[in-house]
Amino acid sequence: MSIINFKGVKKVQSDIINIQLIQLVFAYIFVLILLFIVKQKDIGHKGEILLASVRMTIQLVAVGFILEYVFANQNPYYSLLILLIMEGFAIYNIYGRVNVEISKELKMIIAGSMFLGTSISIFFFVLAVVGLDPWFRADYFIPLSGMLIGNSMTGISLGVNHLIDGFRDNKGLIENYLMLGAEPETAAKEISNRAFYNAVLPTINSMMGMGIVFLPGMMTGQILAGASPIIAIKYQIAIMMGILGSVTLTVFFMVERGAKTFFNSRKQLNI
């Protein structure tokens, strides 16, 4: 069955092995093994493991039904609403991942950078790279957006933590720059550059090992769903570039604006 064009290439769907409910139950044996080990070794955290397993199941079942409905009732508002929900959760998650109290101003910058950086990347990706028509086609728009948002969330969390640590650990150096007559941007340049690099590095590293050390999730999923490996790698290469672009943009916006929040209007360090 021919189902979609990816720049002129047709994908042929082969038979997918559908996991029956009873078979799915077997998968939970892995959780039981973990619980058994934890109990035997008196490691603790049994409740946490159970909660994670139950939460994961409920969340995925709910998402499965929602997506089933959205895919069957294609509508731009549904796609945009889900995009907004994903953005909101990602931003909330970033605030939780930062180890220290962050200012209101920095929180706003994080949210703005996430929204702007991922939106630019998502729309460029679905329109120019995938050529999605209509652009809101939920079975493509939502998973692709999810991958870009998820990776940008990790990148920006790393960037914020490195930026805050950088300013705290190098207070003396930054003050020394200011005392010699440096503009705040110049004084913060080394810290900002390091935060940016450390935030983008995991994406670059994962690109290095891709295909040799591991098969990436999207490619694995497509192959399991019956796509030819050639089509799967094309998507994988494209999505990796999209992820790189999205992480780069969101972290760049955050670092550029975020570094300024560490100075007041008198160009003094305010930490």
Place this chain on the structure above:
Amino acid sequence: MFKIENVKFKDILNIKKVELDKNMITAILGSSGGGKTTFLKLLNNMITADQGKITYKGQDIESYDPVALRREVVMLPQDPEIFRGSIKDNFKITEEIADKVISKNLNYEELLHQVSLTQNLANDAQKLSGGEKQRLALARVMLLEPEVLLLDEPSSSLDKITEEKIIKRVVDYVSKNDRTLIMVTHSLDIAEKFADRIINIEAGKIVK
């Protein structure tokens, strides 16, 4: 040059009135934690007073662009940070960050000589000893030829003989070039020998 009136900063500093004149060498003495560094930081806008008024050249310090002021009134902290790279890189970075075009009669070797640093310009600045780093940081400040030098214990890591030698050179440089020097020091000897005026700050207040 500086006029400080009814200035308060947190519980650290509370100054009723003091004036610091142009082309003078002022030494600030006092116990540690008494507010000496805070006093210097207020003069080049690294911090802003909670109350009171500071004027520089007759104008409210708040009316100056903070960076432009810091390029005229340069401060050397007690534990200066040395930039990564060679000694020459430290001078180059200083020129770049302060956006300064260095006058022709200044050269790096001469500056090193001024602070008695017998090192090659290509040497790694991070490998210098504590005292050498402090002298390099002082040379960086002199490179900028500021109108006012604010030095916070510039010789704390030096032995007595070197300390006196360096301070004498700085004082000569300041006098010869019509600059103003405000220097925090722990040494009453140094203050009495080189300063035109001594100010004592204890528990945030000027006591003498």
